[in-house]
Amino acid sequence: MRCLITCLLIFTSSTLYAQQGVLAGKVISGGSSLAYASVSLQGTTYGTTTDGNGAYKLARIKPGDYVAVFSSIGYFSQHIKVHITADTLVQNAELKEGSSKLNEVVITGVSRATELRSNPVPIAVLTKKDIEQNVNSNIIEAITKGVPGVTAVTTGPNISKPFIRGLGYNRVLTLYDGIRQEGQQWGDEHGIEVDQYGMARAEVIKGPASLTYGSDALAGVINLIPYIPAGENGRLNGDVTTEYHTNNGLIASSLGLAYKQNDWKYAFRATGKTAHNYHNQVDGYVYNTAYQEYIFSGMARVDKQWGYSQFSAAAYNNKQEIPDGSRDSLSRRFTVQVAEGDRDDIKNRPFVPNEWLTSYGMTPLHQHIQHYRIYNKTEVKVGGGIFDAALGWQQSIRREYNHPTQPQQAGLYVTLNTINYDFRFSPQIWHGWETSFGVNGIYQNNTSKNATDFPIPDYNLFDIGGFAFAKKKFGKVDVSGGIRYDTRHINWNDFYVGPNPANGFEQKVGADDPAGNLQFPSFSHNYYGISGSLGLTYNVSERVLLKANIARGYRAPNITEIGSNGLDPGAHIVYLGNRNFNPEFSLQEDVGFIAYLKDADLALEVFNNNIDNYIYQSRLDDENGNPVIIVPGNTTYQYQQSKARLYGAEFTFNVHPQATNWFELSNSLAYVIGLNKNEKLIEQSNGAAKYLPFIPPFHWQSDVKFKLNGSYGLFSKLWLRTGIDLFAAQNRYYALNDTETPTPGYTLVHAGVGASIKRKSGKPICDLFIQGDNLFDVAYQSNLNRLKYFEYYNASPNGRSGIYNMGRNVSFKVVFTL
Template sequence: MRYLILTIFTFCISTAFAQNTSLKGRVTSNNTPLAYATVALSGTRHGATTNEQGYYEIKNVPAGQYLAVFSSVGYFTEKLKANITTGDASILHADLKEGSSKLNEVVVTGVSRATELRSNPVPIAVMGKAEIDQHVNNNIIDAVIKGVPGVTAVTTGPNISKPFIRGLGYNRVLTLYDGIRQEGQQWGDEHGIEIDQYGISRAEVIKGPASLTYGSDALAGVINLIPYIPNGDDGKLKGDFANDYHTNNGLIGSSLGLSYKKNDWKYAFRITGKLAHNYQNKIDGPVYNSAFREYIASGMVRTDKKWGYSQLAATIYNNQQEIPDGSRDSLTRKFTRQVAEGANDDIKNRPFAPEEYLQSYRITPLHQHIQHYRIYSKNEFKLGDGLLDASVGGQQSVRREYNHPTQPQQAGLYVTLNTLNYDVRYSAPAFAGIETTFGANGIYQTNRSKAATDFPIPDYNLFDIGTFFFAKKTIGKTDISGGIRFDNRNIRWDDFYVGPNPANGFEQKVSANTAGSKLQFPSFNHNYRGVSYSLGLTYNVSERVLLKGNIARGYRAPNITEIGSNGLDPGAHIVYLGNRSFVPEFNLQEDIGVIAYLKDADLMMELFNNQVQNYIYQSRLDDENGNPVIIVPGNSTYQYQQSRARLYGAEFTFNLHPHNLKWLSLNNSLAYVVGLNQNEKLIAQSNGAAKYLPFIPPLHVRSQLAIKLPGNYGILSKVTFRAEADMYAAQNKFYSLNNTETATPGYTLINTGISTTVSRKGGKPLFDLFLQADNLFDVAYQSNLNRLKYFEYYNSSPNGRLGIYNIGRNLSFKVVVPF
């Protein structure tokens, strides 16, 4: 694979023909220079960013006629025809009008080529760097949750957030990094997203089936996290330094980013470090074993030529993550720690966790160690009026979970996942006004257990390929798009035996003829196939008002735990039991939406109905007497189930920004989803306990008041005050069979913040400052998506509180220094 990447990259940067041409000009607003506005040539990868005086230049553009799109946050997008000729640079100026419309933003996720948001019938939301920076978070998924209604997360402490879209998660939400699917053992409940939050400049979220473009695992939607690509002035080293501090868990986060652009070449590099001690709340105090330490580095080199572009990038991720097990003293409710194993470990009589551990940044012996390495190449070639896009990438995820206090250097789980990503697509020249794209993409993957003692999944090989066809046409005010795709995924593994390990007293992977061996995973070889399709339209009532409708069929092959698991995942504290007979999931989702970006307000309403065939979910396993099945002491046992399901709901957004009160905005959103289990036989047998699906978020309402003071105040400018009410209703519609879930009371969190830019007396910005208070009134709450809610060893407690609570009041300080 290494030689393949180098061959592609060398070919890209060595290809050059025809004379260089360019487009330049100035972008203003009311004749005032507009800095950092974006200029893009529609349908191509050519673009630039204006400097502080509003000037821009797009170099190495083939001669021809283009549609130049000028955009900037807070302004209406302007489209102008650009006639670029050889010889001297072509000149094109633009004057943007103030406004907040996002309809003309260009998106790259889930489409065949860069497409305006307004013409895409699939529900998609966009968050820019400015919006991401406004929220001080423990990870990037938390920032997305705050900015996109309908997106939630199952959490295991502050640093682990698994995204859910409209009530569906795990392998149904596909996370992308720069368009490359993220592969990092995401089957586990406590396996988070291994991505640098400081290096993301843009997030695009598809809410609904995106299997047409991405194949399996995009049944619920896609979150594409796009890193920064340099677009500054030629020959100038630019960058930023960000520093975070959180009072609740003492989080210290620092990140340094550098970028450089010279002629056709762009370079970017970033290094990030984060560490935190245990988080706390007023019910549990410091939550023992919830600290983490994280280091990330990334680099990118890119060349933009008249024939297209080529990009080579790499990332390195290293995380040590503690996971609490919830053991504590029955009377004092103080957390305890495991010091013995097996029969010597009395879970309800462990010693107290030492006080020096509770506020310490050091990582305890029982923790997870996750490493993720990635290298990938993205390339685009202009072939006449068509475009050929090709990308290839390699990833390795190494996960160790240490759960043996008597032998702390011995990993309980130790797995290495290797993945090769590939994607080739061709966007043909428009014919009779119809834009078409066809291509193929997929992955090849191997997973191997190393020197471990627990084996929840077998060593497997996976090969996945899908081919698709996509078409789009505009008829008057209506944009119509759709397509079809066929996928095939093969998963196989050989007989997997385990036996005693005399060196440590635990089990190990052994050969079939080893004395005392037992067959943990019988061999398996199966193909999963599926057809996906999508058809939708957007009707442009006016420049500001749209009607959208879409119907899409998604497909997802069962993941490795659902079909192959048979053992303990130490970090999750769960024994998983899979089912080899499971068949793929298919869903059919209908979406309708109304979007209006008016002079004084933004209005959005999205309704959806989602029917899922063969829905797979976890259910806690009880014996015939109704008692929890305990295979490994101190750990729950969950068995996967499969049935029909239905999810339906809505998202509403109402943002008020009076034209005559430009300093004031009131942003409001509402998200609601109901998840129904349609296994009528199980529902009847359980007296309704299985009526609803697990991990369905309750009604969520968010309301934020923002006041942006006009003018400057000495060295301060762009002073903005924010106050937010984050309201979650009680969740009484839950999967209660075998006490898999319990009811969750409602709660309201009040968050406040202030941000400003600090400048020199001459006016040049020095740094941006963000002060934020989350859960200002220190509300004690448990989200129904908080896995720690169920980390409990007793049926009752003296204070009436069971499980571990979410994070309490947190004051945070963030400084971003651009240079």
Template sequence: MRIITTLMYLLFGPIVFAQNISIIGTVSSDNITLSNVSVSLIGTQTGTTTNGKGYYQISDLKPGTYKVEFTCVGYQTEKITVVFSNMLLVVDINLKTSNSKLNEVVVTGVSHATELRSNPVPIAVITKTEIEKNINNNIIDAITKGVTGVTAVTTGPNISKPFIRGLGYNRVLTLYDGIRQEGQQWGDEHGIEIDQYGISRAEVIKGPASLTYGSDALAGVINLIPYIPKGAEGKLNGDWINDYHTNNGMFGSSVGLWYRKNTWKYAFRATGKLARDYQNRVDGLVYNSAFREYIISGIIRTDKKWGYSQIAATVYNNQQEIPDGSRDSLSRKFTRQIAEGANDDIKSRPVVPDDVLHSYHISPLHQHIQHFRLYNKTELKIGDGFIDAALGAQQSVRQEYNHPTLPRQAGLYVTLNTLNYDLRYSPPVIAGLETSFGVNGIYQTNHSKAATDFPIPDYDLFDAGAFVFAKKSIGKTAISGGVRYDTRHISWNDFFVGPNNASGFEQQVNESATGAKLQFPFFDHHYHGISGSLGVTCNINDRLLLKANIARGYRAPNITEIGSNGLDPGAHIVYLGNRNFVPEFNLQEDLGFIAYLKDIDIILELFNNQLQNYIYQARLDDDNGNPVIIVPGNATYQYQQSRARLYGFEATINLHPHNLKWINLNNSVVYVTGINENQQLIAQSNGAAKYLPFIPPLHIRSQVVLKIPGSLDVFSKVSLQAEVDTYAAQNRFYALNNTETSTPGYTLINCGINATLTKKSGKTICELFIQADNLFNVAYQSNLSRLKYFEYYKSSPNGYSGIYNIGRNLSFKVIVPF
């Protein structure tokens, strides 16, 4: 092997001899070379990956002693110490196979880099490879496919809000590179403003994470980490991603560039996506479900002996149509709004022409969402301890255009400005005791601009919290926990609206204006809460682990829950809040068993979650049982608060016979029940209010993956997968006032193939992914789809009500590295 490696080195001689000192070699296992093995110098940001022939090369090194780490999924990590004194050092490594994933390092929700083995909190990790295989219209849907217990409330193919174990919206905190994502999370009609092609890894905490992040992490955390590759020194590297979906004709294209020189790294990515209306077997093409999205991001980072510092920026621009579900009552063809007010007769709206349904043109009735982010992360080493600091600024601009007679007049126009701050100190580990202390929070302002609808007031918000965390290992047992105190101050002034004689709609006015009415009275309030956690992990052996954790979470009410009083035109809902709401608190117990055995992986996680002051949406009826209609054509929802309980389990059984390395059988089962504990309301409603809204049904997923050993001519790493995705009927729903209705069960068949196209030298030409979702074009409605309730008629001539989910979709993705 050493002779072969040296010959390869001679072939690459002109490149290497131009450098100072280089290390080269080949990584193999049982005489089979391994590609995509990560080779890095510990304590630096220098590293690379092996090519298709298992060869690696790191150049431009200075003389000295280094520790080199070789890591690859499915193999034991190997660390060796080398001394560089000559121009060339050849190091060949033979990795031992390992099915244990317990040593995988994660960083979300803790202060030190923490292994799964020692962390009592349920954490799941989805890698870039898995994200790429889970082809979807957005990053959240990719995560729901890869992480059990994570679902999403959707409003069409490109709009997904993450839910963890039945809890979502402001209870799930989404992070981008550790910086909390701040848009308008309370709305249904827009997604997460993050580039799906620029994510290298997603880490998911399932359960209260208020200890580290404060309010809004009551259900858990999703941390999306941007992709910063380890490119060759002094050379511009990159990739070009092309993605096409047949169902909605989506074209996605993304170009990434990165450059590394000495201690500096630079990364840049530009992404564009374009899609027309999606389709299914019941509805045909769903009018007003097209979208157009552009994203730019950039990162500059330097790594020094004292630590590192990183500056990053993102720009997000999305034009997103939102269907309203209006149809011709007999043909069930979609119609479009062309008039307003008394002139708009829903039954007389014209049918949408076919050329409009097939067009990529964005309808005049749409929303325009922009998100701008600039942040810095810095880590300073202080002896064996370190200080982490983060400071970020974000602006979310949301415009919803819902006036066909005045297409340039925004119905909703809000600008949300957020300043994030985070400071943490982790002292040196003393006698196996790890500790951390920190403060973090946000300052936020929201302002309405030239709009006609005002669902929420202009407000100012300030969050601050401080925490202490500790972890101690005693033999095979690790104990960790901490406590945190949070406070939130939110306030707004009197907010008046009045007639706009020029447009015929309303506008924000002064108190003294003619016809002024008080939409949002003055409000000033402080919320505060104490949260904490205590957990223990017991390492039975290298492959078996028991975990137990109890945590108290805290969440202050969001702006719509306490302040809303008006129409959100994109959601077609009038929201009514309650100024007297108090913070939510929960107490969750988690128990987990993990076994990564020779031929099988078994993960079982059970949870019980008791919530105080749980806030939820409910449709509003009058005393006669008729829906309250404040704005014609729009439903009215009022927020409620009560005690609640959620409990359930997640079970994963993955078979990977060591004698049949070419086959994997992956299986998972997820069950969640949500109970409303407002006994008085349940009695008054004859049981209609017994269950909580937005609870996913029993979900069973089974997948077989076939990995073709070796290469097929120019194709390597060929794998095929087939999946049966089954959702049971959801008959446990919040039925009061028809807020929700029962949802029939359904089964989807998905399959795919992926491979790497390589040159004879082993260099990758491109990666290919082909995927078929809903292969048999099943007509179904997810109980978490908001489009299910977009219906104007009480009965339908074809027996179908509301809008159905996406039908059969074939996806093709190509990733070309350069």
């Protein structure tokens, strides 16, 4: 491995200083050593972390005056001016515990790692601690609970698609360790293929981030940063997490191991999850919502004075059952599909046996998602600048089994291969100007295999974009901005479908097959766009900021929007695309006020977003107002395009009195309105098309937390938390052709308790968490729950339609430290 990395590094260090200095010391908090704190020289490439004893050392520093920044999650950062000579300078630092994140360093949104306070773009940070202190079925659910303005479209408890301020699907770019995650994002019915237990933190950009990342970042970016257990040199260490959920019987275990030997670090993680059908008081157990998930990942990294190089790989395997909502009209018991075509009477299927509802086995009707990832990230210090390179390969295999008479025959079977590339150079800071230049993009190839349904064609995609970024501080004002140009080429050949005598369904055939039908005529098109941003941060004081940013975003249409023409079995939807669609362009203005005070902090973020060529789904009706049925038992949706506007705000107010540091009160509000600006369609529909689909309602979240300081025998860091989630009724919805329906409001109550267990020596053993969601077992439907529309009858005896969200769920979780 070392030889391989050495061969890949095309770099020879030729810049040597005649005199080099050393900065060393120790970081403490409350008289104790602070391990794994960050130490860096502001505006330079010099940086490190403290060891297990809180000690650090920065060597080979060019003599001069610098500002040393000491920071750690959950502590106030400290800035100390230092004068480096050819000798060793000892500089210690003491950090005070606190909740401020203003000085926290983030890596998402700009080319250099930067402090959150100086970035005018709205960015939220969710730490591993934040993630652990919630009941989560997946990492996206954890983010929706911790970041105001982020929601998710769901199809069951393990399938969540992130939305930021009312925009989702390919408008939200998901990154894994800075590498864009590429699966079949065009569908509703599978989630993000990452390990929720392997995350160190999540960084969320709210708003267009096309400047740095290109197409598909119109709504924002979610960067999931893997967790690497830290430890002493030459000693194997890690963690073990085990978890159980009462509602769907979720059983999960995750093992993370790490080893450090001088400049080398190695990490490995294995995670397994299995769950049966979830339960609520209206539907009982919701048939076909069980799942199984297994993930393996590994990393090898070398850190040198010239920089670092890291190789990582991951394998994701998920089997997820596919609900269809079929049930008996009177008893409302779920039924099982056992026949197909004309022999299948949807309203007269047999009942689901009771023993199936709590079984951990997979039913014949399920989807199978496999995702493989290999990538390298290398950073090289070039003089006073930094060169970053990232290369990756991903393969996403998606199979959906929807034939009960032939359970081994996949209805949908597609394989997507993606090559990621990203090259960036940040020159030495010149007269206070920080600049960065880069080029990045992807190459993709998607192929249908042995399937019977073909909602999208086989296609090739090449995407490339270049950008320039600059930032400078003028007294109390930080100014940053940049510009980018993108181009994307997508093409496919004629795609023919014909009968398959072997199974009685359809198959992909050649153009010379006499029985073949042309389902996807050939297509070739170039999309291009210019994006950019300009923003400033005014530092009223060390803890009070004003921010403003304006950004132009760009997104090329995705494959279903321009090319779909067929059934997606897992969504139970026939999609019809439009190859004449134009790219989306947005212009968003953000204004923010942030104050981290002694006993409280508050933040207000207001945004306005105007989008040209906005693409959305609309249910298709015929001229008589009846739903168009192309495939029996499945709805037909056609993509539309128009102008749109979204505007709203997020507000957080947290109280953490220093005099009573055992008490914390957290509150957040999020509100967004999405308007369809197609005036002609609004008039024709008598206002039914006034609003955009998939817009979340007003959401208020409030939590109170009590912390018991000190130790109680083996227990320490005891805490108790309780709170509410209030979702208002959503009466602003896309009502044309009953694409959406109104959603009543609801309030959910949650609570949790946790503690750490340590040995007498003070060494940690484990962390314990007992947490509950929806404690009063409220029957509710989220307006972003796709299962809400899985209904075969116009009326039901109990007045309830569709499938409801999960009922009461209590989680028991233990995290052992190895």
